[in-house]
Amino acid sequence: MSGPQCCANPPTLNPTAGGGHVENLGGLNAYVNGSPHSKLAVLLVSDVYVYEAPNLRKLADKIAAAGFYVAVPDFLHGDPYVPNAGRTLQDWIKDHGTDKAFEEAKPVIHAIKSKGITAIGAAGFCWGAKVAVQLAKREFIQAAVLLHPSFVTVDDIKAVEVPTAVLGAEFDQISPPDLLKQFEEVLTAKSEQVDGYVKIFPKVSHGWTVRYNVEDKSAVKCAEEAHQDMLEWFAKYVN
Numbered sequence: 001m002s003g004p005q006c007c008a009n010p011p012t013l014n015p016t017a018g019g020g021h022v023e024n025l026g027g028l029n030a031y032v033n034g035s036p037h038s039k040l041a042v043l044l045v046s047d048v049y050v051y052e053a054p055n056l057r058k059l060a061d062k063i064a065a066a067g068f069y070v071a072v073p074d075f076l077h078g079d080p081y082v083p084n085a086g087r088t089l090q091d092w093i094k095d096h097g098t099d100k101a102f103e104e105a106k107p108v109i110h111a112i113k114s115k116g117i118t119a120i121g122a123a124g125f126c127w128g129a130k131v132a133v134q135l136a137k138r139e140f141i142q143a144a145v146l147l148h149p150s151f152v153t154v155d156d157i158k159a160v161e162v163p164t165a166v167l168g169a170e171f172d173q174i175s176p177p178d179l180l181k182q183f184e185e186v187l188t189a190k191s192e193q194v195d196g197y198v199k200i201f202p203k204v205s206h207g208w209t210v211r212y213n214v215e216d217k218s219a220v221k222c223a224e225e226a227h228q229d230m231l232e233w234f235a236k237y238v239n
């Protein structure tokens with residue numbers, strides 16, 4: 001994940017973006033939106049640019065409008081990666097391991113369930129996809145979506161216990177189509193135990209679902225297609 005694609009098109013962070021609010025959830029600050037009376041929830045795990053990215057919050061609001069309670073925790077503790085700021089991505093990753101975020105996700109999920117939520121889906125973007133795939137066990141969530149994943153291995157896919165969708169890009173040095181096709185083979189082989197789905201989006205690059213230019217109609221359309229695929233996956237399995 002050390003390539004430039006992981007950090008391309010960094011967002012302008014805005015702590016006031018979105019129609020929701022920030023609250024403490026399981027010990028972490030989290031952007032939340034959606035009806036507190038919903039029995040269904042979606043947990044979004046950000047990329048390296050944290051939970052204040054406007055496009056990510058816009059997506060959270062869209063999911064909330066579909067009837068889910070949505071939480072976007074700050075697994076990066078207010079320390080997003082900042083390109084060209086004197087710290088390499090490799091050094092940043094040493095301070096922000098996905099295993100640590102996975103452990104921190106457990107009390108967040110407990111806090112969500114304590115609100116009366118009975119089913120949870122998790123979606124992870126780039127760095128966050130590794131966290132989401134680790135959560136793809138029946139004890140934690142009911143469905144997972146991995147969007148332009150980083151760090152995710154074939155063994156990770158072999159270990160999933162809940163319906164898992166992988167939305168990847170044609171141009172992705174981190175999870176290239178050849179790797180995505182291996183994921184598809186694994187999910188197909190275990191289709192009797194768990195449903196799986198892999199889609200490779202043509203003419204897009206790593207990060208396209210959340211780091212698109214809002215002025216670029218074509219980029220927005222591609223991102224929205226992925227968002228709709230994710231929503232349909234959660235509507236089918238988080239119930």
